[in-house]
Every structure is written in C-alpha cells, then in structure tokens.
Amino acid sequence: MGKALETRDLVKWYGKEVLALNKVTFDIDSGDFFVIVGPSGCGKSTLLKIIAGILDYDSGKLYINGMDMKNVPPYKRDVSMMLETYALFPHMNVFDNVAFGLRMLGKNKSEIEKEVKEALKLVGLAGLEKRMPLELSGGQRQRVALARALVINPSILLLDEPLSHVDYRLQRKLMEDLKEIHRKVGNTFILTTHVQEHALSLADTVMVMNTGVIEQIGKPEEVYNNPATVFAARFVGEINLFSAQIKSWDGELCYLNTDIGELKANPKNKNTLSSGDKVAYAIRPERVKIGEEAKLYENKIEAKLVSYYYFGHYMEYVFQTGGNAKIKVSVPTEKVGNLTLGSTYLLGWSAKDALLIEKPCMIEGLDIEEVIYGK
Amino acid sequence: MGWGDRLAKVYIALIILFIYLPVFFMIALSFKSGAKISFPIEGLTWDWYIKPPTGYEYSAYISILHDNNFFTALNNSLFVSILTALLTCLLVTTTALALRKRIVGRDLLFYLFILGFIVPGVALGLGVAFMFRLFGIESSLLAVAAVLTVYTVPFGLILMMSRFDPDLATYEYAASVLKASPLNVFRRITLPLIIFEVISAAIIGFLLSWGEVIRTQFVMKGTGTLATYIKNELSINPITPKWFAAGTLIAIIAFIGLAIFAYIMSRRVR
Amino acid sequence: MSIPQLKMGVLDRVSKYSRYLLLLPGFVLLLLFLLIPLSMIVSISFFERFTLAGPENFTLSNYVTFFTSPQMSTILLNTFGMSLIACLIAFLLGYPMAYFLVFRVKSTRARFFVVSLLLVPFLIDWSIRVVAWLPILGESGIVNYSLMSLGVIKEPLELLFGRSALLIIWPQTYLLWMIFPSYLALTRIDPDIINAAKVLKAPPHRVFFDITFRLSLPGVVMGFIFVFVSTLGDYITPALWAGGIQTLGLSVANYAANFVWPYAAALSTILVVIALLVLYVLLKVVDIKKLVY
C-alpha cells in the first residue's frame, strides 16, 4: 500500500505570535480513513488547509501521492475539501454549488446532473436543488458543503468537522454513509473532529493533536488502550488519572504512591520504568468495579458516591475518595445495582487494567501533574 | 513575496502617481513667476517675502495671499463643508440604522436616497434654483449645505451599510436580553461598533462638499465657496500660476489635516 | 378581569417606532432638496416661460425643439458615449487597484495609508486639478514637449481639446468613484468562499471570474453608476477643456446662464431620464442592494 500523504516537519506561523503547526511529521496510507482529533484551536483546520493548498506553510515538506506539493496550486492537487465554515457560494443555488467542482473538471451536462442528484440524495437534501444558501438551515448548509466536496471524488478528501452541526440521528446516518462511501470508492479520507466518539468509531487511524504537535497516531483501539501521553489519554475516552510515584517492584507487579493511597499496577511498559519515577496512574471507568465484586481485585479503595449520569446504555457514577480525588465508574445499565447518593462503597480494579503513562504530552516543558489535573 | 505581490505594489504605486500627476505639476508651477504656463518650467521664484503685487514678475503666492475674495471663499467653504459633514454623519447614521431592519418600502427608500447621487448635478442644481425662485427664498450657505448633503448621504450610506457587521443585530439582542435599555444598547453596543463608519461618513461629507462645484454654482450667491470661486475665476480669466499657488496652499493644509486624522484613526484600526 | 401588564416607558414606546423616527430626518431632507426640485424641473420643462410670477403657457415645444434640432444626435452621443467610455476606462484602471488593495496588501495599516493617500487630492480644488493638466497635456505641455523633442511628432497634438481631453481627465478625476465601491464589495467577500472555489478544482481565472468578480459585481455596478452620473452632470470639464464638445450637461448650463429656464429644464429632464434608464438597465443585470444588505 502506497502513501497518500507524507508530511515532514511542517511548520506554520500566523504572524509572529501564533505557532499553529510545530514540526508536524506523519504519513497516511492511501485508502485510509484518517481522523484528526484535538481540542479547539490545536491546528486541525490549519493542517487541512495546508494539505489542500489554500494556505502556505513556512517550512517542511508535504507530499501527496509521492509528489512534492510546494507551490502546487490547489486545483492541480488531487484533493478536495469541505471547509469548516461551509463557504457555500452565496450567488449559486444548491445545485450549482454542488455542480461547481464537476463543471471545473469539465464533465458533461448529463453526468453532472446525475452525480449532483446522487450526492444530494446521499446527504438527504434531494428536492432542495433550487434553494439559495441563505434559505437553508445551518445543518442543511453543512450537508451541501459535504455533498460539494464528495462529488469531486478526489484521491484525498478533506473534511473539516463535517458532522458538527447536524442532529444526532443525522450524524449517525452520515457517519454510516461516509464509511460506506469510503469502503466503496476506496479513496483516502482525512476528517477532523473534536468529538472523540466520532474519532473512535469512524477512523481506521486516529491522530490526536495538541496545540501544533502530534500526541499520538494509531488504530482507535491502540490509542484507547495504550495512550502514549497523558494528554492523549485524557482526550480519547473517559479516564481516571492520578499523579503517582513508583515505590517498588515485586516481579511484574509495581507498587506506587498515589494521591489516593497505595496502588498496584501490572504495566506493559515495564522495561522503561524504574523506582522513583513520576508517572500518571490511569484506569478507565469501565474497569472499576463496585461493592462485592471489588473485593476480588488487588486495588481497593473506599469512596463516597457524589453524583451520577445516566447515558442510556450505561451509567456513570462519580465517587469521591478521602483525599478529595474523584473516581469515575461506568456500569452497563443492566448491571446497575441500587446505590444511594452520599453512601460509601468499596471500589476495586485489577492491577492488569491500570496504565502507567510516563509522558505528560508532546509539548516540552510541561509538568506531569499540571497535565493530569488540567491547566 | 511572490511576483503577484510585486506586480500589485507596482500597480498601486502607478495609480497613485496617476492620481497625483496634476498635483505635482500644480506644485511645481506654483513657484513659477510670470503668467505663461508651459513646459519646461522657466523662471522659478521663491519670493516669499511679502511685497505688494506690482508687475507680472512676482511670486504667485503673494498675489493669492492678497486676494481677499479667496479668503472669503475659504471661509464659506469651511462653513459649508463642516456643516455638510455633520449633517451627513447624522443622517447617514440614522438612515442606515433604520434601513437595516426589514421595513415597509425599504428598497424604495434605499433607491430614493441613492437618487440623490444619481440625479446629475446640473439638473438638481437647476431644480433647487427654480424652487428658491418660485418660493422667493434667499439662498444661503445653509441651503448650500443642505443641497450638498443630499449628494453626500448616498455615499456615506453605502459605505456604512456595506460595512455593517452582519451580526450587529445579534449583539444588540444579546445586550437587550442582558437588561440594557434601548438607549444603552445604542450607546454601549451599536455606536462603538459603527463609530468608524460614522466618522468616515463625516469625512465623506466634508470631502465631497469641499470639491463640489456644479450644484453649489446654481444655489450660491456672491463669492461662493472656494470651489465655485476658483472655477468662476478660471473660466473668466486666463490661467495664471496664482491658482496653482492657491492649490498648493490648500494641498498643504489638507495634507497636514489628513495626516493628523490618519494618525489618530490608524491607532484605532487594526 | 383585567390581565396585569408591564408598563411601557416613554423610551420603550419611542424605540418601538424608532426605525420610522430614524428615517424622518433623512426623508425630510430628500423631500425638500431632491423630490421638490426634481418635480419643479420636470413641470417647468412643459412651459413656455418661467417668470417670477411662476410658469406660463403649457407646451411640449421644448422637447420638440430638442429632438428636432440638428445637433441632437451629436449631443446625445457625446453625452452618452463619452460618459460610458470614461466609465469603462475608470473600471479598467480602478478595479485592479481595488482588487490588489484587498487581496495583495495584507497589512490593514498599509491599506489605510493608501486609501488616505487617495483622498488628499480631493481636498485640492477640483478646478485647479483640472487646470493643472495644462502643463501636462497642453500645447506646450510635457507630453507634447517630449514627443516633439524625440521627433515622434512635428506639430503639437491637441490633447486637451475635444474628446481626448474628456477621456483622460474624466477617468482620472472620478477614478476614486470606481475604486471605492469595488473595494467595499471585495472586502465583503469571505476569504473562505474563494478558498472553497480553489479546493473545488477551479483554476485561478475561474476563481476570479466565477467567484471573486461575480461577487464584487454589485460594487462594480455601483462604481459605474457613480462615475457615469458624475460625468453626466459635469459640464465644467467640457467647458474648461474640451472646447467644441457639446454635452447635454454643458447645454443645460449654457441655457440656464442665459435664463432660458424651461428649455434648460427640458434638457435636465432628459439628462435625469438618461441617468435613470442606465440605472434601470444596470439594476436589471445586478442587484446593487447586495452591496448593502
């Protein structure tokens, strides 16, 4: 499998103050569904615009299908993009907006007609061909923009937050459609989102970004199960994090002093750890057990139930330990017992499920505790 | 910097040069003694000391500084233009704020205001002259200012309305649900957001009325404004360097005024 | 039983009708100094005489005289043609200026500086500026001087007389009228719209014609209207320089100066009608309201 995209040390400054991309280097295999996830302002749109060619980078290299893209104008690149602001042409109706790219490619009339119809049907906007952009709702505009980028069918399709403004049902439908189109056409999709669920469920490969740098790239389950940094762990999925220091080893088992007392872990990254190291002790909420069940595990702690959130198929409980630290526990709905707010329960989890994360994040000079507890 | 940027810079410089071309010559010729205007420029004089005009061979500046009518006209011009500037800025602001909302006959009203600019100057000037004649009204500087305001308002209106932030109304709603009274909404939200355009409207009023000849000519009696005075002098008498000296004097004052203004404004814009 | 209600203050009542109140001052001005004068022009053009006592003897002869006069077609052609060509030249010079200012001058400060620079000549007296063309284009001006010393021509060219004078001086004098609305229209285009066209495979010229230029059309049309009507109404440039070129505006001024009021009024009416016709045609092509709402 070839590379659809390669970047080497891409740097982008806005003026003299904002460093939007700081030596970004990564590859994307062709045919990949690549999702970039990261907090607002981390440089996702900037990166996409640079790939599309509507923004210039300051230094580094950018290759698309193996070709250097320096000074290649956007229309000569084999990409198309859906912009975050939609940017529908205000003087064209929905049909003409979607047809624009096809006309630029010089397709004939009947082909255009057919493809536009199909694209509009796909995004659920059949029948709105004659409307002007100003006469559409926010979500409808987003879908026109999506259809407009999709019809061109380039080898790399860039989608900047294509799902942010539509309702949940439509989001699910569009996600399925995107996956299906991707499977059918086989081109490379690069999509940004700040919704981690989208990232996990859509992606073949996830890239977690933090202001201008890459935190981690990997398969969704890799990133979820083995976050490379505290930042990545915090950003993908829910997780309990405690600042900790390694006290001693007992074979595979590691003893740590943490904020909430002594805890044990059975880390996979044993080789790089030694006594005295400061690390983040992490445990996913679904790995923590409550009550009777908890007694079976190596790690046990008493905590008071302070609040809970109902999510339909699971319930998330928030406990408070004596040291005022919070622990989140999620339980599938069918296994939910009868817990009362304010009561104290025993929480427990296996040492095998705990993660020890060494690196706070990829930005130099940040203290691990700062990152664990947020800045 | 790509070649496109360089081309752009050169082009902008050329256009500025084109617009300034007559101005440069005006300045050069203002230092010429004698009456004949030709190229190459001969007999430059720097006779800056004040001596009463005697023959033909004296500095153009002396003869303009001794022209009393010139100063009367300058006075009139300042009065008319400042008044027009104030009226323009007031009317443009009120009208633009009203036309922003969907009201009955908005398009018609907009075109009506634009009509003030569309109607050719001679026609409107003549019409106002008729009106004064028929109703027996004496013309005055005030009337001149009013006629000129009709002409300047459309310009300011287009400037202000085209630059209105599309979200201005949203900000105002936000303020009013945050318990601001209508007056406070205007004072705290609307005005600060449009102040640049309000000031620009005043400047447009000043600039347009300062140079206007055609409308003023029909309404004005006596010496008139600087523009009509100089125009009349120029169409009766042969062209002498005196007028270039006058132009240069005005240019210097204008340049200083605009520089000060630009300095103040450039600290506001980003 | 009455339903309790919050009292409306005076200010609340005023602000409810504020949009109409706000329109009032502008409307009064328009009525007094635009609508009434315009209707006077039109009505007086249908009379034989206009004395201090008022207009006398209804007649159509003013229009008949004009449309049967031998110069009619020359005058109309001069007026119409010269103004249109001047517009076109102003557009060709001014639009790139506006475009470069918006898309190539990145710093707002530099942009502000250039715009201020463009305004300075405005404060210099208009007639002086027009007259200052003499040393450039006049019989012994710099252009003729250079051409003659280079041996390109033997006799000085009559650049300042006739049509050429108008076609040089008008575009220069009214250039800002074209730059200004085009500039405003261009600044209103969202840069992302242009980006979208680029990523949707549009080559540079298509981006320009299909998107940028298309979206700035309301401003361009506004500029055309500004330059067109300014030159239509400008009888002074033809009077000062273009000796022998009779335009409608100049005729109005001449007849008015000789107190032939009704005929001047008739010519004015024709001038206004031409302006409105052009306006109508342009509005059919492009909705200039897009520039403002």
Ligand SMILES: Nc1ncnc2c1ncn2[C@@H]1O[C@H](COP(=O)(O)OP(=O)(O)OP(=O)(O)O)[C@@H](O)[C@H]1O
């Ligand atoms: N035109 C600009 N000028 C200056 N700074 C900019 C500009 N555009 C973006 N930035 C800054 O660059 C950084 C990255 O912006 P970018 O738009 O790429 O973020 P993003 O990851 O897409 O965020 P979001 O999820 O909110 O869309 C931000 O700090 C932003 O403030």
Ligand SMILES: [Mg+2]
């Ligand atoms: Mg973004």
